[in-house]
Amino acid sequence: MSHVRIEDVSVRIPVFEANALRLLRMPSFGRAKVGASNVSHAGALFVIHALSNIDLVLEEGDRVCIIGHNGAGKTTLLRLVAGIYPPSSGRVEVEGKIMALLGQNLAPNPDATGYENIKLIANLYDWPKERLPEYIRDIEEFTELGEYLSLPARIYSAGMHARLAFAVATIQVPDVLLIDESIGAGDAHFQEKARTRTEEFISRAKIMIMASHASDFARTMCNKALLLANGRRVFFGDIEEGLSRYAELR
């Protein structure tokens, strides 16, 4: 059984910048709307309290949308579950194969073509060789990128990257799928396809965590919401209630 268990986790991100401390003391900093209340300094180091005392337990079938203002800690939480950021205190436990789809660009080599990048990812993530042609056909069909797959990935638009990344990330059903806002770059038609795909995916009982600002998209993709504010958990539960709590927060 796959699960994600986060127990009393805090993530403090150190900022290695010589003049960061000076900035911290400036009165204007305290008035910043985004994440001003969660900075401090430890010795000569400027520290951002990106997440504070988070508790969260996810079981199979949970599709969670993380919502919150910019700087609330959404991406940090995704990176924490992916094992990219370590917890500063507390404990994170993930059972199952993780696929993290974070950031704009999943192409490992922007100068290589879409096909070459797919093959490289297949290699890096140990896709079974004999199923590769089938996977590639699936990706072609899902992304509808056509001849663009034969062109270098660096010329792709944000939406094209989103299509390719989502197709690649979901081709093999991971136990835990992590997606950040960049997926929102896809157009309505793509989002519809992504939803259908996610349904198939969830029917095989796995966990998905995504961050999004688009409430319609969040509604169709997820069944639960996690509302964060200043790195703290404000609400976790039903998606509709989460979205209305978020609307009040504004």
Added chain:
Amino acid sequence: MLQALDATTGAAMPHSGAALWLGLRTVRNLRKGLTWAWLDTVCQYRRSKIGPLWETVNVLVMTLGIAVVSSAVIGGTMTDLIAYIGLGIIVWSAITAQIGEGTTAFVRNREYILSSNLSIDFYVARMSFRIAITFCHHLILYVLGVALGLISLHWITLLAVPGILLLFINGFWAITLLALVCARFRDVELIVRNLLQLAFFVTPIFWDYRRVLTGREYIVDYNVLFYFIEIVRGPLLGEVPPLRTYAVVLAVTVIGYVLAYLAYRRMRRNLAFFV
């Protein structure tokens, strides 16, 4: 597959037998690093007419230029000097790439480190193999030297193979160590680059180490890089390097991997914060 992280454990790393586990994983990932490096090289060819061969041309021009100056200043015939200098520069180019570019291995892959859960030995292997592929391009110059009769072939030549392997095996720990340290301390990269420039003059590449004044041999004896040049250049020139050379190289290999492992233990966890 359970992945548990708390405030004390390293990133996805077991508490006990960590070194062995890490070593095995790294070796298993080497092939993937090669695939990645191969694609990098293919793309290099696509965007420029002769790709990494430009670096080979650079090595050739450097060799010819330095050989002319050396023969004029230090003495000796061009034909004697050119093989010694050329092979020295070929090995040096691999050393300088591994040390100089190694400092940027993680910073350059910042985006990928922050957005995927790939283990970081991929980035090291990718860089290591890319440098090795470029090095193989440079060996064309060696073949050319043999064809022109500047270098003769011996059975001893084969001894260069373990030399080259040792060169890149050591490059791997050097890239890992420097990439970690330089991700956290950005000054180190600049210091390393400055020292590399000095090292080119201090290391016997365009001058003969056998002609160092008596009593001053320490400038060669205490230069670790000299031994790495010698284990490749010596055999290719038909000389068997003394046992002491191999002893020094092996000692450096062991010390280097211990240092890289300690740095990994200490810094891997926070790498995403550093880059």
